[in-house]
Amino acid sequence: MDFDLTPEEEAFRAEVVAFLDENLPVKDMRAWTRKVREKRWVGFSWPKEVGGGGGTLMQQAILKAEMAKRRAPALGTCFMGLAWVGPGLIEYGTAEQKQRFIPDILDSKVQWCTGYSEPDVGSDLAALQCRGERDGDHYVVNGQKIWTSLAPFADWMILLVRTAPMEGGNKHAGITCLLVHMKSEGIEVRPIENMAGGRMFAEVFFTNVRVPVDQRLGAEGEGWAVTVSALANERSSISEVEALLRRLDELKNLARATRKHGRPVLEDPAVRRRIAHFETVIEGMRLNGLRFLTKQLKGEPLTSETSVNKLHRATLEVAMADFALTLQGPAAAYTKGAEPAIESGKWQQSSLSWPDTVIGGGTPNIQKNIIAERILGLPKD
Ligand SMILES: Cc1cc2nc3c(=O)[nH]c(=O)nc-3n(C[C@H](O)[C@H](O)[C@H](O)COP(=O)(O)OP(=O)(O)OC[C@H]3O[C@@H](n4cnc5c(N)ncnc54)[C@H](O)[C@@H]3O)c2cc1C
Structure with missing residues (x-):
């Protein structure tokens, strides 16, 4: 695949970067939501006729990657509306339904x-x-x-x-x-x-x-087809990879700031090996994500292959949070709200919220079944 951006894509990336430079960090969420809506970045890949941005897949990938890199807030507040209700309405909704429901999703007026x-x-x-x-x-x-x-x-x-x-x-x-x-x-x-x-x-x-x-x-x-199609509104997971890389940087910072026998634990070979393992998995996800994007750009639908990244993401976030707690030692017992909690207990929150990433949206066992049966062609029983 070609990793370089075309001049047009590069120009779009520059536009995104300039906008983020001007507007981050966000102080007023309402103003942010209004501005990104005016730029038509909310529902960016949706058709212009329904109020979306009509953006290409590549532009969408660029927008998401730059936003994730800079920790920009989400585009719009109606998460599920943007993730699958809107796409479901675009494919299956009547003209009246599109008119009735889509504007409020794009304008962040509903949940x-x-x-x-x-x-x-x-x-x-x-x-x-x-x-x-x-x-x-x-x-x-x-x-x-x-x-x-x-x-x-x-x-x-x-x-x-x-x-x-x-x-x-x-x-x-x-x-x-x-x-x-x-x-x-x-x-x-x-x-x-x-x-x-x-x-x-x-x-x-x-x-x-x-x-x-x-x-x-x-x-x-026809509800099953509606659901499968709306949920299949898969992305290439590029923004997730950027978010995981940022999380990894935070983990490295924690390992730098945590001392054992007077030295940062980041110098400990066992700690370095573990961090290198996380980084390797994320790099694998990034390359996989680019493969998915290439496939989509060629007009081929994504099918079961996205389960590989879903599985990695589900386990990786929790593994990184749990490793951070190991680095903290006994101080790991202080959770959010307790004064001695390290970094306000954010790693504890992340560890305790494991069902969100591990179970929500399909468990690892189910992803493994999909990989085994549909990608590797293994028998069901
Ligand atoms: C944070 C969170 C948010 C959620 N949000 C929503 C939501 O907004 N809307 C919604 O509808 N649902 C939501 N869910 C529900 C979620 O989709 C289900 O919990 C999930 O699909 C698992 O289903 P279950 O809880 O019935 O567990 P089960 O399906 O009973 O699974 C129990 C265990 O058995 C394993 N298992 C089941 N079948 C197989 C199989 N065939 N092969 C191998 N192992 C198997 C599973 O991996 C799991 O370990 C949410 C869940 C969580 C944790």
């Missing part, structure tokens, strides 16, 4: 959450049981979701329900995707506290919740 997992249904998502029964021009929803991130604050949920029973083992049939307002009558949100003390996710209960049929995304029974 979306994702109601997929259920108490006994996570990895095996297609086995979901939450029911949606047609009643005139409404669906009546009954059932429960769990681990719904941001549900305590969200305005809308992208929800998967079963509108028809599983037929002959085909679990994917009969699933329908609905867009549900979180203040609808019959919805109860019970926040769940995680180990790090956050209350970002929740159980969500539905009792006879009436959802208008015009809030169905895609056809009835």
Whole structure:
């Protein structure tokens, strides 16, 4: 592959760098959100007709890499809206739905959450049981979701329900995707506290919740395809690699500042070996990311191969946080809020939040299954 940027791409990179020089660090989040929206960088790769930036894949990769390098805040605050609800609407939404939902996502006026997992249904998502029964021009929803991130604050949920029973083992049939307002009558949100003390996710209960049929995304029974396509809005993971490299720098700084027998532990060969291992994995991810980008630039769809980087990222973030705690020694026991906590307890927070990166969005075992079966072609049993 060609690692050099074309003159046009280089010009775009210079524009991004100049904007970041002028606007970072951000003091006023609202002003930042307004400015990046004016530049059409929110929903940058979405078509211009729906209010997006119409940016190319390469421009998008440049924008994300430069932003991650400089620790710029996110482009827009509606994370799930930008990550998969918007792309789902662009592909499957009616003209009316696009007009109704997309502007508020781009303008950071709403928060979306994702109601997929259920108490006994996570990895095996297609086995979901939450029911949606047609009643005139409404669906009546009954059932429960769990681990719904941001549900305590969200305005809308992208929800998967079963509108028809599983037929002959085909679990994917009969699933329908609905867009549900979180203040609808019959919805109860019970926040769940995680180990790090956050209350970002929740159980969500539905009792006879009436959802208008015009809030169905895609056809009835087509919810699985809608979800797969929206989630497949994969990126090449280039911005994640930049973020991991920054994290690695912080780890090196910690090893420089931590002393053992009067010398920085960064001089200890065992510590250096471990850090070199992290760096090697990140470099592998970076090269893999470029491979994915090349494939996308050639117009080829990304499929299972992105599981490799997902798996690395999930394990690496936690491994680096845990290694930082090892370096801290007994002081690692001080967590966020305790005065002696090193670096305000950020490594502890990162370590305690491991389910976010390890489980959220698909567990390592599932990624390994995908790699084994679909990439390596190993038998299922
Ligand atoms: C921080 C966080 C945020 C989340 N946010 C959301 C959200 O916003 N919306 C949402 O819908 N869900 C969300 N989830 C749920 C998440 O998607 C599920 O927890 C995840 O898919 C795993 O499903 P499960 O919890 O049912 O575990 P299970 O699927 O029961 O898995 C339990 C264990 O069995 C292993 N396992 C399961 N099947 C296999 C298999 N076939 N082969 C090998 N091993 C297997 C798993 O790897 C795991 O170790 C979130 C979870 C977390 C932790």
